[in-house]
Each structure stands twice: as C-alpha cells, then as structure tokens.
Amino acid sequence: xxxxxxxxxxxxxxxxxxxxxxxxxxxxxxxxxxxxxxxxxxxxxxxxxxxxxxxxxxxxxxxxxxxxxxxxxxxxxxxxxxxxxxxxxxxxxxxxxxxxxxxxxxxxxxxxxxxxxxxxxxxxxxxxxxxxxxxxxxxxxxxxxxxxxxxxxxxxxxxxxxxxxxxxxxxxxxxxxxxxxxxxxxxxxxxxxxxxxxxxxxxxxxxxxxxxxxxxxxxxxxxxxxxxxxxxxxx
Amino acid sequence: xxxxxxxxxxxxxxxxxxxxxxxxxxxxxxxxxxxxxxxxxxxxxxxxxxxxxxxxxxxxxxxxxxxxxxxxxxxxxxxxxxxxxxxxxxxxxxxxxxxxxxxxxxxxxxxxxxxxxxxxxxxxxxxxxxxxxxxxxxxxxxxxxxxxxxxxxxxxxxxxxxxxxxxxxxxxxxxxxxxxxxxxxxxxxxxxxxxxxxxxxxxxxxxxxxxxxxxxxxxxxxxxxxxxxxxxxxxxxxxxxxxxxxxxxxxxxxxxxxxxxxxxxxxxxxxxxxxxxxxxxxxxxxxxxxxxxxxxxxxxxxxxxxxxxxxxxxxxxxxxxxxxxxxxxxxxxxxxxxxxxxxxxxxxxxxxxxxxxxxxxxxxxxxxxxxxxxxxxxxxxxxxxxxxxxxxxxxxxxxxxxxxxxxxxxxxxxxxxxxxxxxxxxx
Amino acid sequence: xxxxxxxxxxxxxxxxxxxxxxxxxxxxxxxxxxxxxxxxxxxxxxxxxxxxxxxxxxxxxxxxxxxxxxxxxxxxxxxxxxxxxxxxxxxxxxxxxxxxxxxxxxxxxxxxxxxxxxxxxxxxxxxxxxxxxxxxxxxxxxxxxxxxxxxxxxxxxxxxxxxxxxxxxxxxxxxxxxxxxxxxxxxxxxxxxxxxxxxxxxxxxxxxxxxxxxxxxxxxxxxxxxxxxxxxxxxxxxxxxxxxxxxxxxxxxxxxxxxxxxxxxxxxxxxxxxxxxxxxxxxxxxxxxxxxxxxxxxxxxxxxxxxxxxxxxxxxxxxxxxxxxxxxxxxx
Numbered sequence: 004x005x006x007x008x009x010x011x012x013x014x015x016x017x018x019x020x021x022x023x024x025x026x027x028x029x030x031x032x033x034x035x036x037x038x039x040x041x042x043x044x045x046x047x048x049x050x051x052x053x054x055x056x057x058x059x060x061x062x063x064x065x066x067x068x069x070x071x072x073x074x075x076x077x078x079x080x081x082x083x084x085x086x087x088x089x090x091x092x093x094x095x096x097x098x099x100x101x102x103x104x105x106x107x108x109x110x111x112x113x114x115x116x117x118x119x120x121x122x123x124x125x126x127x128x129x130x131x132x133x134x135x136x137x138x139x140x141x142x143x144x145x146x147x148x149x150x151x152x153x154x155x156x157x158x159x160x161x162x163x164x165x166x167x168x169x170x171x172x173x174x175x176x177x178x179x180x181x182x183x184x185x186x187x188x189x190x191x192x193x194x195x196x197x198x199x200x201x202x203x204x205x206x207x208x209x210x211x212x213x214x215x216x217x218x219x220x221x222x223x224x225x226x227x228x229x230x231x232x233x234x235x236x237x238x
Numbered sequence: 239x240x241x242x243x244x245x246x247x248x249x250x251x252x253x254x255x256x257x258x259x260x261x262x263x264x265x266x267x268x269x270x271x272x273x274x275x276x277x278x279x280x281x282x283x284x285x286x287x288x289x290x291x292x293x294x295x296x297x298x299x300x301x302x303x304x305x306x307x308x309x310x311x312x313x314x315x316x317x318x319x320x321x322x323x324x325x326x327x328x329x330x331x332x333x334x335x336x337x338x339x340x341x342x343x344x345x346x347x348x349x350x351x352x353x354x355x356x357x358x359x360x361x362x363x364x365x366x367x368x369x370x371x372x373x374x375x376x377x378x379x380x381x382x383x384x385x386x387x388x389x390x391x392x393x394x395x396x397x398x399x400x401x402x403x404x405x406x407x408x409x410x411x412x413x414x415x416x417x418x419x420x421x422x423x424x425x426x427x428x429x430x431x432x433x434x435x436x437x438x439x440x441x442x443x444x445x446x447x448x449x450x451x452x453x454x455x456x457x458x459x460x461x462x463x464x465x466x467x468x469x470x471x472x473x474x475x476x477x478x479x480x481x482x483x484x485x486x487x488x489x490x491x492x493x494x495x496x497x498x499x500x501x502x503x504x505x506x507x508x509x510x511x512x513x514x515x516x517x518x519x520x521x522x523x524x525x526x527x528x529x530x531x532x533x534x535x536x537x538x539x540x541x542x543x544x545x546x547x548x549x550x551x552x553x554x555x556x557x558x559x560x561x562x563x564x565x566x567x568x569x570x571x572x573x574x575x576x577x578x579x580x581x582x583x584x585x586x587x588x589x590x591x592x593x594x595x596x597x598x599x600x601x602x603x604x605x606x607x608x609x610x611x612x613x614x615x616x617x618x619x620x621x622x623x624x625x626x627x628x629x630x631x632x633x634x635x636x637x638x639x640x641x642x643x644x645x646x647x648x649x650x651x652x653x654x655x656x657x658x659x660x661x662x663x664x665x
Numbered sequence: 666x667x668x669x670x671x672x673x674x675x676x677x678x679x680x681x682x683x684x685x686x687x688x689x690x691x692x693x694x695x696x697x698x699x700x701x702x703x704x705x706x707x708x709x710x711x712x713x714x715x716x717x718x719x720x721x722x723x724x725x726x727x728x729x730x731x732x733x734x735x736x737x738x739x740x741x742x743x744x745x746x747x748x749x750x751x752x753x754x755x756x757x758x759x760x761x762x763x764x765x766x767x768x769x770x771x772x773x774x775x776x777x778x779x780x781x782x783x784x785x786x787x788x789x790x791x792x793x794x795x796x797x798x799x800x801x802x803x804x805x806x807x808x809x810x811x812x813x814x815x816x817x818x819x820x821x822x823x824x825x826x827x828x829x830x831x832x833x834x835x836x837x838x839x840x841x842x843x844x845x846x847x848x849x850x851x852x853x854x855x856x857x858x859x860x861x862x863x864x865x866x867x868x869x870x871x872x873x874x875x876x877x878x879x880x881x882x883x884x885x886x887x888x889x890x891x892x893x894x895x896x897x898x899x900x901x902x903x904x905x906x907x908x909x910x911x912x913x914x915x916x917x918x919x920x921x922x923x924x925x926x927x928x929x930x931x932x933x934x935x936x937x938x939x940x941x942x943x944x945x946x947x948x949x950x951x952x953x954x955x956x957x958x959x960x961x962x963x964x965x966x967x968x969x970x971x972x973x974x975x976x977x978x979x980x981x982x983x984x985x986x987x988x989x990x991x992x993x994x995x996x997x
Contacts, residue, residue: 293772378963419981419985420981420984420985423984423988425771425772426703426704426771426772426775427917427984427988429704429772429775430704430910430913430917430980430984431980431981431984433910434910434914434976434977434980434981435977435981437910437973437974437977438974438977438978441970441971441973441974444970445968445970445971567906568783568786572779572783575776575779579776628794631794631795632790632791632794635786635787635790635791635795636787636791637787638783638784638786638787638790639783639784639786639787639788639791640787641783641787642779642780642781642782642783642784642785642786642787643780643784644780645776645777645779645780645783646760646777646780646781646784649764649769649773649776649777649780650763650764653769653773
C-alpha cells in the first residue's frame with residue numbers, strides 16, 4: 004500500500020473537519036477525492052502533508068507512519084504536494100522554480116529537468132521568464148513540474164484544474180495520467196468530479212468529513228446513488 | 239484577576255516604603271512624582287496600543303511637545319524680546335507661513351479649475367518648494383536676530399495649569415497631523431514612521447534656539463504649588479521642606495492621574511470603548527460593517543497623545559528645567575513601551591502599575607548596580623587586578639541593560655502583561 | 666574649480682562612503698525582513714557590536730605586534746565578521762526563535778528586537794564606557810590627496826585609505842552576495858523563502874537552515890558596515906543608533922525584501938544626506954560677479970544639524986507615496 008489513512012480525525016485547531024476518513028491507494032493508482040464544498044477534501048490532503056494537526060487515526064506511507072510529520076521531512080521521503088493557490092515562486096524564473104523543487108537532491112538534476120520540459124513543452128521556451136508573468140495554465144504546469152523535480156513516489160494535487168480554461172484542463176489531466184504511467188502514485192482533490200473520476204482508478208466521495216462512497220472511478224460514475232446525491236448538480 | 243492586581247499594587251507600595259527607608263523621604267517622594275508622570279504617559283500609550291492597536295513609537299516626541307508647551311506658557315515674559323523687532327519679524331514669518339500654506343492648499347485643489355493630474359502633481363511639488371523657500375527667507379534672519387538680541391522669545395507668563403492644558407492641546411494637534419499622514423500604514427511601518435517623526439520633532443525643538451533656547455535649556459520652570467524655598471522661608475528645615483513641597487506636587491499629580499483614569503475607564507466600558515476594541519481586533523470586519531475605521535483610529539491616537547503631552551508637561555514643570563538635549567528615545571519611548579507591555583496592554587490598571595513599577599526599577603538599577611560594582615571591585619582588588627574604573631557611569635548604563643532584559647523576559651513569560659486585559663465573554 | 670573639488674569631496678565622496686555603509690546595513694535588514702518577516706530593530710546595535718569586536722581584535726593584534734600593510738581594523742575584519750555572525754545566531758536562538766515557535770506576530774518580534782538592542786547597548790556601554798575610541802590610536806590613518814593639474818587649483822581631492830578599502834570591500838561583498846543569491850542553490854532557496862515561505866517548506870527546503878544562513882549573512886554584513894563606519898569616523902557606543910533609521914529608510918525605499926533595492930536605497934539616502942546639507946552657494950562663488958546680490962551665502966537645503974532628519978523625511982515621503990518601494994517589495 005503506497006499510502007493509507009485510517010479513521011483520521013483532523014482540523015485546524017478548533018472543531019475537527021475530518022471525522023474519521025479512510026483513504027488507501029497503490030503506486031499504480033490515480034486516486035481522486037470528490038465531494039461537495041466543505042466536505043474536507045483539501046483538508047484530507049493537508050492532513051497527509053502535515054499542514055494541520057491530526058488528533059486521531061494514523062497515516063502510513065509505504066508502511067511507515069507519517070502522521071503529523073512536518074512537510075519538509077516528507078519531501079525527502081518521497082511525497083510531493085501541489086497546492087491549489089500560490090503554488091509557484093512568482094519572483095523566480097521557471098527554471099529556478101524547478102530547481103527549488105529539486106532542493107533536496109544531491110545528484111545531477113538535468114535529466115529530470117529535461118523530463119519536465121518534455122512533459123510541458125511551453126515551459127522550455129519560457130524557462131528564463133518569471134513564473135509570476137505566466138498564464139494560469141502555464142503556472143499550473145510550473146507548479147506540477149516543481150513537485151515532480153524531487154522524484155516523488157506519491158504526488159498530491161489540490162484541485163489542479165481550478166481556474167483553468169477547458170483546453171488546459173484536458174492537458175493537465177493528460178499529463179497526470181502520463182505521470183502516473185511512469186510509476187508515480189497520484190492522489191488528487193477535484194471539483195471537476197465527472198472528468199476526474201473518468202481517469203480515477205480509485206474514487207473517494209467525501210461529505211461532512213467522512214467517506215460516503217468508495218470504489219473505482221467507473222463504478223462511482225455508474226452508480227445511481229452517487230449521481231443522485233452528488234453528481235446530479237454537476238450534470 | 240482583581241486579586242492579582244491588588245496584590246501587585248500592594249507589593250509596589252511595600253517596595254516604595256522600602257525605598258523610602260533606605261534612600262530617605264525627599265528622594266522617595268520625588269521618585270513617586272516622576273513615576274506618576276510616567277504612569278500617566280503609559281496610560282496614554284495604552285489607549286493607543288492597548289485599545290487601538292496603534293504602534294506609536296514616537297512617544298518621546300509628544301513628551302517633548304508637552305514639555306515645550308508648559309515652558310512656553312509658564313515661563314515669565316522676556317521683555318528684551320517684546321521690546322525688540324522680534325515680534326514684528328515673527329509676524330512676517332507667520333505671514334510667509336500663511337502664504338506658503340495657501341499655495342500648497344491651492345495646488346491641492348487644482349483639479350477644481352480643470353487641471354489634469356500631471357499638472358496638479360507638478361504644481362504641488364512647486365508649491366512646496368516655493369513655500370519652503372519663502373518661509374526660510376523669513377525665518378532664518380528672524381531666528382538669527384532673536385537669538386542675538388534677546389536670546390529667545392521667552393514665555394507668556396501664564397499659570398502652570400494653563401501650560402499643562404496647552405501641552406495636551408498641542409500634543410493633540412501634532413497627533414492629528416501625524417495621524418493623518420501615517421495611520422494608514424501597517425504596524426511595523428507605523429512604528430518606523432513614528433520614530434522618524436519623533437526624531438524630526440526632537441531635531442526641531444533642539445535646534446530652534448530662538449523658540450526653545452535649544453541646548454542652552456530653560457530654567458527655572460515655575461511650579462503650581464509652593465517650592466521648597468517657600469517652605470524654608472516659613473521656617474521649615476531644609477530636607478523636610480523638600481518633602482513638603484514635593485508632597486504637594488504629588489497630591490496634584492495624583493489628582494490628575496485619578497481623573498484621567500476615571501475618564502478613560504468610563505470611555506472604555508461604554509459603547510465607544512466596545513467599538514474601539516472591535517476595530518482593534520478585526521478592523522477588516524469592522525470596516526465591512528460600515529465603521530469609519532480611519533476616523534476612529536485618529537480619535538484614539540489623539541486621545542492617547544493628549545495624556546502623553548500632559549504627562550510630559552507635568553514632568554518638565556516638576557524638573558523645573560526644559561532641556562531638549564536630555565530627551566533620549568531609550569528614556570522616553572522605549573521605557574514607556576516596556577511599562578505598557580509589562581504592566582498589561584489593554585488594561586488601565588495594568589498600564590498604571592507598569593508605569594510606576596518599571597520607573598522604580600529603572601531608577602533603582604543605578605544605585606543597586608553601583609553597590610554591586612563596589613562589591614565586585616573589592617573582589618578584584620583582592621585578586622590584584624585593581625579596582626573597577628568609572629563605576630558611576632557604568633552603573634548608569636546598567637539601567638539600559640536591565641530595561642532590555644525586563645522586556646525580553648516579559649515577552650517570554652508574561653506576554654500579555656502582569657495585569658492583562660480583562661476580556662469579557664458574553665454567554 | 667576649487668569649489669567643484671570641494672563639491673566632489675563633500676558630496677560625491679562622502680555620499681559614496683555613507684551610501685556604502687547604509688547599503689550594507691540595509692541589505693541585512695531587508696534580508697531579515699524578507700525571510701523572517703519582522704523589522705529587526707537591533708540591527709544598528711549589531712553593527713556597533715561588530716565594530717567593537719573588531720576593535721578588540723585589532724587591539725589584540727597590535728599588542729601581539731602584528732602590523733600589516735593595511736590598517737589592523739581591516740586585517741581582523743574577516744574574523745570579526747565570523748564572530749558577529751555567530752553572536753547573531755546565538756541571539757536568534759535565545760530571543761527570537763522561541764517567540765517564532767509560539768507564532769508571535771511581527772510586532773511582538775519588533776518589540777523583542779528592541780529589548781535586544783537595549784541589552785546590547787547596555788552591555789557595550791558597560792564594558793567600554795561611553796567615551797569615543799579610534800582604530801587609529803596606535804597607527805596613523807593614511808590620507809590620500811590627489812592634486813588636480815589645472816591652473817589656479819589649490820584644493821586636492823581627498824580621501825582616506827580606509828575609505829578606499831571600504832569601497833573595494835563593499836563592491837566585493839555586493840558581488841559575492843549577488844553570485845550567492847543567483848547561482849547557488851542555498852541562495853536561491855533564500856529567495857524562494859522570501860517569495861513564498863509556505864511553498865518553500867512544501868518543496869522540501871530546509872527552512873531552519875535558510876534562517877541560520879540569513880542571520881549569518883546579516884551579522885557578517887552588519888559587522889562589516891559597523892567596522893567601516895568606525896574606521897571612517899570614530900567608535901562610540903551610540904554609533905549605530907543614529908544609523909538604524911537611515912538604514913531602515915534605505916531598506917524601505919528600495920523595497921523590503923529586495924536586496925538590490927536595499928543597495929540602491931542605501932546610496933540614495935547617502936547622497937540625499939550629503940546633498941541636502943551641502944552649501945550649494947559655494948558652487949556659485951566663481952560666478953559671483955554676474956549673479957545678483959540677494960542670493961544668500963548659505964544655500965544648503967537643510968542646516969547641518971538636521972542631517973539625520975533628511976533620511977526620515979525621505980522615509981515618510983516614500984511610505985506615503987510608494988510604500989512598496991522602488992523595487993516593489995512587501996507592503997501593507
């Protein structure tokens with residue numbers, strides 16, 4: 004099991020937002036967490052990445068407990084996180100952003116740099132431009148590229164399609180599938196439920212900080228219960 | 239909380255008694271008067287910081303303004319000034335000032351006659367430059383003349399109380415200007431801006447010899463109650479006369495402090511105070527609710543400055559000397575901040591306690607460290623290293639160190655102060 | 666021509682020297698603000714402390730009979746910088762880090778830094794007394810006079826050996842810093858942390874290490890600036906208290922968090938000060954015969970006593986008109 008959360012209760016200090024959440028995925032999985040607003044989707048990712056306090060339950064990565072471990076210790080362990088907002092260093096160039104992603108690495112990073120530029124060709128010509136000057140879609144590419152530079156084995160993405168035009172949404176999802184194909188486990192939170200569940204090998208529907216439905220993406224999309232209670236509004 | 243406050247005040251009382259026994263009554267009464275003046279100033283800063291969240295680091299400037307105000311009001315008339323051309327020249331300076339102000343205001347309103355923003359900006363800059371040149375052309379010769387002929391403009395010979403009130407008013411006026419300029423800035427910028435402004439005020443007061451006598455100092459500044467000399471003339475023995483005289487001043491100052499405390503407490507517990515605190519705690523939300531945050535902050539700033547100005551005036555009257563060179567940021571701004579933070583920001587009793595307690599600690603650090611140094615000196619002598627030189631001046635510097643230490647310890651162990659703000663929860 | 670040389674000496678050269686000192690101090694302040702997010706008020710006293718450490722070391726060197734081609738103050742500078750950097754780390758560990766760990770607000774840290782500044786001031790005055798000292802008590806300060814080979818010129822362009830060394834050292838320091846920030850991974854990590862501290866942590870950047878490096882750089886530069894100032898004038902305990910505010914002015918003018926802005930701001934404030942107190946009427950003297958009589962003898966913008974207020978006026982104007990500074994740093 005690449006990562007598993009068991010009965011996790013977590014919050015920002017006051018009342019907990021997650022009331023016992025279970026998540027589990029393997030390396031070959033693309034895991035997608037969907038649910039209505041306030042369900043605790045982003046909170047789940049943040050709990051894994053040590054950005055808030057977990058009061059009950061455990062989180063294991065590759066069999067080792069990582070509950071409440073600080074983010075900068077998780078990156079060397081093989082996790083990567085792409086936050087939803089403020090996910091690039093706006094005053095630094097694209098190339099520098101990628102270099103920062105590779106901060107923990109001691110070896111030669113040029114092969115990984117090439118890999119990222121192959122994956123996102125528009126970035127190659129903009130490599131000396133400040134990330135703050137790029138369009139939303141390109142920024143998202145930089146954000147993902149930065150996270151990939153540390154060669155993570157699990158990539159967490161918080162609403163990667165947020166604010167992007169439909170063309171870029173398709174592209175980003177395509178790249179996510181490619182990344183997963185190269186051996187990186189993916190766990191992402193998405194508002195764009197239908198499209199995301201379409202590529203999910205494991206889907207988790209959360210509501211009110213708890214699991215509502217779990218299954219493969221296909222199963223959830225076909226399930227009338229899921230469609231009724233949640234996907235109905237998304238058409 | 240009440241118990242803790244009472245205990246602390248009791249402790250302070252015991253400390254003062256102990257000081258009295260060791261250092262004698264005249265010293266102690268003087269200490270108390272000065273401590274109460276600082277307590278009033280701390281109360282003023284507490285209003286600005288504790289209630290308003292305003293980071294006023296220019297406390298020294300307002301204290302100086304209070305001192306200047308009372309000096310100008312209560313010192314006797316300087317006849318050699320009034321009989322010379324001085325008043326006439328100052329009149330011309332005033333005219334130049336009005337002219338300059340008119341220019342600047344006119345430039346500010348230039349859009350009324352249809353001028354574009356570029357033109358207005360150039361006009362504003364030009365207006366300031368011309369106004370400055372015109373003003374300097376009048377003030378430089380006037381200042382030189384006054385200093386040569388009469389020394390300085392002298393006072394107005396008014397009662398000391400008037401001086402104190404004027405101290406508050408002048409401080410309020412300056413606070414208005416300073417506040418309008420700088421209150422929009424975020425907290426640490428406001429701190430730096432107020433330090434800067436206070437330094438500008440200090441430079442001005444220190445160098446305008448024609449107005450303040452600058453480093454030549456003004457003395458003796460009159461008292462509102464009988465001086466020791468008066469008591470001695472009535473046959474009282476020397477050191478007791480000091481005690482009586484100072485006790486008289488103490489009674490007066492205590493009245494002022496109690497009155498101020500009463501006023502501030504009333505304001506604090508009323509609707510005005512509640513609104514202030516809501517602005518302090520979340521000014522974005524307050525703004526969203528339609529409260530004019532900037533205007534309220536300006537009110538708080540002015541209100542606090544009035545108390546600081548009066549405190550400064552009280553101090554100068556008591557010391558009987560106005561010495562612009564004697565004001566130091568450490569002694570007059572930082573120390574007040576330590577008083578408020580250690581005493582308890584947001585709590586008037588805390589601020590008062592902090593004011594008196596920290597001042598006593600500050601003053602006592604010197605003789606205590608002197609004693610310590612002497613003991614150490616015996617020790618080093620015994621070891622053959624020779625006595626420690628300059629014990630007096632070094633002991634004086636220990637005060638600074640102690641102050642820094644106190645503030646650091648307070649932030650570490652009692653960040654909300656010894657008598658912290660009482661937050662009432664409504665269930 | 667003599668008057669022009671007077672101008673060069675009193676405005677250009679003075680401005681250059683003052684600007685270098687302000688720039689070095691401002692870089693430290695701006696780095697600390699960018700990475701640690703608070704106004705480090707104790708920076709001026711860190712400069713003074715650095716200068717006193719250098720003074721002690723120089724004394725020690727003289728006592729040991731070491732006399733190099735450069736003034737002892739310069740020879741011991743690297744060592745003084747190392748020691749000051751160490752002290753800076755210690756101060757952070759003892760006073761600021763515990764507050765940061767508790768999530769203290771920037772204002773609280775500012776107050777703490779005031780506590781630190783008072784303690785350093787007190788200790789320095791305690792050990793050294795309040796008098797002034799000079800680095801040149803046991804060796805001479807070399808003056809360099811460059812004669813100008815034109816007719817009728819009696820003045821020379823003057824500067825002192827320490828001033829020349831100062832400029833060279835400043836240029837080297839700025840270059841090294843630039844290379845560090847743009848070429849080294851750690852330097853870029855510092856920029857990243859200043860840009861977006863949360864993302865920096867998420868990228869695996871060792872934030873504790875960056876904080877330590879920040880204090881080391883700030884401490885070293887402060888020591889350099891303080892020592893150079895003391896070499897140029899004299900060494901006294903309140904040496905740097907008067908400098909704190911011009912340095913903050915320089916940092917804010919340049920944009921808080923922007924190192925290059927701090928350098929630009931430093932020179933701007935330095936030249937502004939020297940130009941403001943310069944008596945421009947001196948430059949008009951050669952033309953006295955053609956100019957009308959009513960032009961006064963003293964055309965300085967502000968009297969010399971108000972030199973310090975120049976920096977504050979600049980500061981206030983910048984805060985009102987363009988709070989983000991020239992290079993658009995942090996603001997409200």
